[in-house]
Amino acid sequence: MSEPTASLPQGDGPEPLAAVLAALELEQTETDTFVGTSLPQLHGRVYGGQVLAQSLLAAGRTVADARLPHSVHGYFLRPGALDEPITFAVERLRDGRSFSARRTHALQSGVPILSMITSFQEEQEGLEHADEMPDVPDPESLPSSVELFNSLDHPVAQFFYRNGAFDLRHTAGNLFTGPVAEQTDRQCLWMRSRAPIPGDQLRQRAMLTYACDQVMLEPIMRRHGLSWMTREASVASLDHAMWWHRDVDAGEWLLYVQSSPSARGGRGLGTAKVFSRGGELVASIAQEGMLRVPRSGV
Numbered sequence: 001m002s003e004p005t006a007s008l009p010q011g012d013g014p015e016p017l018a019a020v021l022a023a024l025e026l027e028q029t030e031t032d033t034f035v036g037t038s039l040p041q042l043h044g045r046v047y048g049g050q051v052l053a054q055s056l057l058a059a060g061r062t063v064a065d066a067r068l069p070h071s072v073h074g075y076f077l078r079p080g081a082l083d084e085p086i087t088f089a090v091e092r093l094r095d096g097r098s099f100s101a102r103r104t105h106a107l108q109s110g111v112p113i114l115s116m117i118t119s120f121q122e123e124q125e126g127l128e129h130a131d132e133m134p135d136v137p138d139p140e141s142l143p144s145s146v147e148l149f150n151s152l153d154h155p156v157a158q159f160f161y162r163n164g165a166f167d168l169r170h171t172a173g174n175l176f177t178g179p180v181a182e183q184t185d186r187q188c189l190w191m192r193s194r195a196p197i198p199g200d201q202l203r204q205r206a207m208l209t210y211a212c213d214q215v216m217l218e219p220i221m222r223r224h225g226l227s228w229m230t231r232e233a234s235v236a237s238l239d240h241a242m243w244w245h246r247d248v249d250a251g252e253w254l255l256y257v258q259s260s261p262s263a264r265g266g267r268g269l270g271t272a273k274v275f276s277r278g279g280e281l282v283a284s285i286a287q288e289g290m291l292r293v294p295r296s297g298v
Contacts, residue, residue: 016165017195023050024206026058032090034058038082042159046080048237049213051106051114053206058088059102059118060202067100067120068201071243072209074116076236084108098122130245130281131273139190139253142169146194148176166191166211175218175227185223185260189215190253197251207250208283212272213237216287219260220268226293234292238267241286248274248282266292 019039026034036054038046056069080086086106093101099121106114145168149161157176169190173180197207217235221227248254255275262269268291274283 016163017193017197019163020050020165020207020210021197021199024053024057024203024210026054026061026088028061029087032062032092034061034088034090036086036088038080038086040163041082042156044082046082046086046113047213048076048114048240049210051080051086052116052213052240053210054086055088055104055106055114055116056118056206056209057202058090059104059116060120060206062090062092062102063095063100063120064122065200066122067098068123069118069205069244070121071241072116072118073239073241074114075239076114078108078111078113079236080106080113081108086113093117098124133255133275133279133281134188134257136171136188136255139169139192142171142190143174144169145174145176148174152177164194166193166214168215175221176229177227178229179225179227180222183223183225185219187219187222187256187258189256189258191215191256192253193251195251197249201247204248204250205244208244208248208254208274209242211250212242212256212274212285213240213287215256215258216240216270216272216285217268217289217291219258219270220263220289220291223260223263224293226291230293232294234290236290238288238290243284244282245284246276246280246282248276253277254282263291266290 023037023039026036028034039050041047052074056072086108089105091103093103102118104116105112149157171188191211257273260268260270267288269288272285273281276282
């Protein structure tokens with residue numbers, strides 16, 4: 001089946017984004033304790049990007065507004081239940097002259113499903129350099145994941161059309177409906193939200209955290225001729241690290257330049273450099289995931 005190529009207007013589809021933004025509005029129950037709910041998911045588990053973003057926002061509520069997150073390091077410890085609220089307990093590890101550090105435990109039934117440390121920094125002068133963005137096709141010339149899902153008469157595709165808050169546009173074929181011909185660990189894709197994202201830079205960085213989890217393991221799948229339709233494949237995020245280098249707007253097109261240096265023992269590592277439309281390197285990401293596939297293939 002061919003993919004649609006028309007461009008989707010950015011303001012078309014605020015409902016999925018509104019649901020994400022609502023899920024990220026945490027209730028403060030104590031000085032350093034917050035509670036949040038979860039968005040519906042087909043696989044019956046809490047989406048990893050959601051709990052990462054919620055943990056980041058909980059930690060951000062305990063530091064001065066002038067200090068923004070520059071890195072997170074988190075471990076997914078247990079699957080999260082969709083029907084149970086998540087408690088975010090923040091531990092204040094350090095407040096220095098320019099840096100602050102927080103540990104956040106995301107808890108259900110009193111046990112952690114995610115443990116994450118976030119470091120914050122005030123804006124400072126310093127040395128500066130960055131990798132350059134590669135030359136790739138513009139997002140307007142590429143097929144839209146939103147239009148693809150809307151064109152497919154399948155309940156899974158319709159779920160993602162109704163609930164997916166971001167538009168993804170791969171430069172060399174997507175993995176939504178089947179594997180691609182070239183088995184390589186390299187891929188590039190453009191991503192932006194389906195409507196503008198309100199809020200400050202902390203919210204923008206949290207939304208990038210939310211969005212990136214859905215694509216971080218794709219270079220491993222692409223390298224081994226797999227797709228999201230691979231039968232009986234078991235895929236789960238294990239740990240996640242992220243660094244913000246510059247301000248980001250997740251409501252504008254961002255280019256993910258991805259690779260996978262290694263996979264072994266049922267685990268694989270995915271990396272990404274994230275560039276703004278203007279060519280600035282705004283973030284770097286690394287995630288290790290579990291990826292188990294039956295020998296019977298796709």
